[in-house]
Amino acid sequence: MRDRKTGLDRRSFLKRTGMTAAGLSVGSLLPSPFLQNTLAADGPHSNKRLLFLWLRGANDGLNTLIPHGDSDYNTTNRPTLFIPQEMAIDLNGFASLHPSLTELMEIYNAGDLAAIHRVGYPDATRSHFDAQRIWENGDPSQ
Numbered sequence: 001m002r003d004r005k006t007g008l009d010r011r012s013f014l015k016r017t018g019m020t021a022a023g024l025s026v027g028s029l030l031p032s033p034f035l036q037n038t039l040a041a042d043g044p045h046s047n048k049r050l051l052f053l054w055l056r057g058a059n060d061g062l063n064t065l066i067p068h069g070d071s072d073y074n075t076t077n078r079p080t081l082f083i084p085q086e087m088a089i090d091l092n093g094f095a096s097l098h099p100s101l102t103e104l105m106e107i108y109n110a111g112d113l114a115a116i117h118r119v120g121y122p123d124a125t126r127s128h129f130d131a132q133r134i135w136e137n138g139d140p141s142q
Contacts, residue, residue: 064101065117069094091115 060081067073068085075082088096089105095117097104107113121140124131134140 064098065115066096066098067094067117068096 062073062078063081063083066083066085066088068088068090073082083096083098085096087099089099089102090096091108095115097108097115104113108115121134123140
């Protein structure tokens with residue numbers, strides 16, 4: 001599925017940008033005005049940027065950033081989706097990247113990309129629609 005604003009699908013976006021700030025226009029990709037203003041703000045840490053990707057649809061988060069160190073990630077719980085550790089890209093002994101994300105390793109190894117797994121918020125409703133609204137607004141009360 002292509003984004004209406006950018007004309008890109010997820011795979012093309014990730015490949016074209018290599019997840020680098022130079023390869024994308026953050027303002028056109030982030031829906032939240034709060035995040036746009038925060039990223040554009042001058043200040044003592046103005047060289048730092050946070051790019052939050054909400055991969056809607058067919059992305060399987062457990063096979064993007066794979067928790068190989070978690071015993072619950074196994075062929076019993078994921079019989080058709082399990083990716084063996086030897087096929088994945090090891091990050092730190094616990095987490096691995098999907099084998100198709102090798103292009104991200106250059107910026108990960110340079111310290112310009114952090115992989116943050118299992119991020120949540122208190123009192124989650126387990127509703128996809130609530131979660132989308134909360135993450136986009138950056139506020140559980142909105």
